[in-house]
Amino acid sequence: MMSEAFNGVWVIENASSSWSDGNFPPDMRLKLWLTFRDGRLVYHSENDTDKSQPVRTLDYDTPLTGEVSPLRGSTRFDSVRVRQISEREFEILEMLGxxxxxxxxxxxxxxxxxxWRWGVGKSPEGRSRSYEELFIRQD
Incomplete structure (x- = not known):
């Protein structure tokens, strides 16, 4: 299967998603737009879970070879590395410095x-938690 088969809009499925600290928001609203082409991933996400805050977005365009690329839309991260592991598997590292x-x-x-996405994230306070998330393709 070519990675282009994964192009589309993906929406989080809350009932099958969780965080290790037990604080996964039951009303999480996270949507991903993924475009794989020419050995690259173009990523855009929108999170509007917290209605008291503006919609949080994240954007990058990066090769699937693990090279560092700039990331826009976040104060927590400034770069990303994406590496294709197999036909259907990818490693994503979001970094600050x-x-x-x-x-x-x-x-x-x-x-x-x-x-399915799972991994470990570090909060702005320096605390880590693991997560697992299921996204369903919408198109």
């Missing part, structure tokens, strides 16, 4: 309708 803030593993289902 040379410090890894989020280390994620992505795996797409055989039919390219589900995306």
């Amino acid at each position: 040379d410090d890894v803030i989020v280390a994620a593993y992505w795996r797409f289902s055989d039919d390219a309708k589900n995306l």
